[in-house]
Amino acid sequence: MLDTIRQIETPEGVFLRLRAAGALPRALAWLVDLVIRVTATVALTSPLMVLGEGGRGLYFIVVFVVTWMYGVICEVWFNGQTLGKRALDLRVVSADGAPVTLMPSVVRNLLRVVDILPGLYGVGLVAMLMDPHARRFGDIIAGTMVVHTAELQRGSQVPVIPSEPLPPGLSLEEQAAIVDFAERCPHLTPQRQRELADLLTPLTGLSGDEGVRRLVAYANDLLGRP
Incomplete structure (x- = not known):
């Protein structure tokens, strides 16, 4: 699953x-x-x-x-x-x-x-x-x-890594999509993670595993983590 x-x-x-x-x-x-x-x-x-x-x-x-x-x-x-x-x-x-x-x-x-x-x-x-x-x-x-019985708190499954500041100008829906991607990462294969992260290379400036890491770092920033 x-x-x-x-x-x-x-x-x-x-x-x-x-x-x-x-x-x-x-x-x-x-x-x-x-x-x-x-x-x-x-x-x-x-x-x-x-x-x-x-x-x-x-x-x-x-x-x-x-x-x-x-x-x-x-x-x-x-x-x-x-x-x-x-x-x-x-x-x-x-x-x-x-x-x-x-x-x-x-x-x-x-x-x-x-x-x-x-x-x-x-x-x-x-x-x-x-x-x-x-x-x-x-x-x-x-x-x-x-x-x-406990409702899952949004962002609770995002891996904790040092955050990076999110580029300006993203809509709330786009910010939510980044958090959703980071939450799903633990359940995706590395290949699928890289495939999805590469779609956002224009945003992150990176591809492959580094692109995945940067998106997760953005998610940590959105969640207010250091």
């Missing part, structure tokens, strides 16, 4: 920078939720079984709710977070950054039966590796994504 940053403009003109959660934190959150679900089910087994046939019926209802509705209930009524996601500082949101609603949550949770195939979330892992925002198959169909 090139990167996992998704920038969204809200109707109010505010830009949100959402950092998509990768496979490892999501797997850890799932394991926490699994332990919680299994513990809750086991804890209720003995009390319900002593009630006879009625208790066994209630037990199967509990198993159904814990297995299929736990995720939906938590995501819709607890701000997109199951207990596992809360522990890992993750949240389910709509693809446009809005809070997840009932039907998308139901769809993404039901489609776990596809993502889990052929075992150990094989389909889901392949989908996450191919999708630019690390979404499993259920997220793609439901129009949702899992993100880290």
Whole structure:
């Protein structure tokens, strides 16, 4: 994947920078939720079984709710977070950054039966590796994504190097493009970095690796770094 940053403009003109959660934190959150679900089910087994046939019926209802509705209930009524996601500082949101609603949550949770195939979330892992925002198959169909709860501060991924003063006369959009390039550099191959930097040789007066370095130095200047 090139990167996992998704920038969204809200109707109010505010830009949100959402950092998509990768496979490892999501797997850890799932394991926490699994332990919680299994513990809750086991804890209720003995009390319900002593009630006879009625208790066994209630037990199967509990198993159904814990297995299929736990995720939906938590995501819709607890701000997109199951207990596992809360522990890992993750949240389910709509693809446009809005809070997840009932039907998308139901769809993404039901489609776990596809993502889990052929075992150990094989389909889901392949989908996450191919999708630019690390979404499993259920997220793609439901129009949702899992993100880290802290919004990414602009410029936080720009490599720190000594700054150089930016040439005068650049528009705000051009300045923002320089910062965006510097943020993406850690996720680009050196060849791709040089290719993009060479397009701005008239601005930097340099090409190749030196052109890349100067653009990153300009970005540090724009961010107020020494």
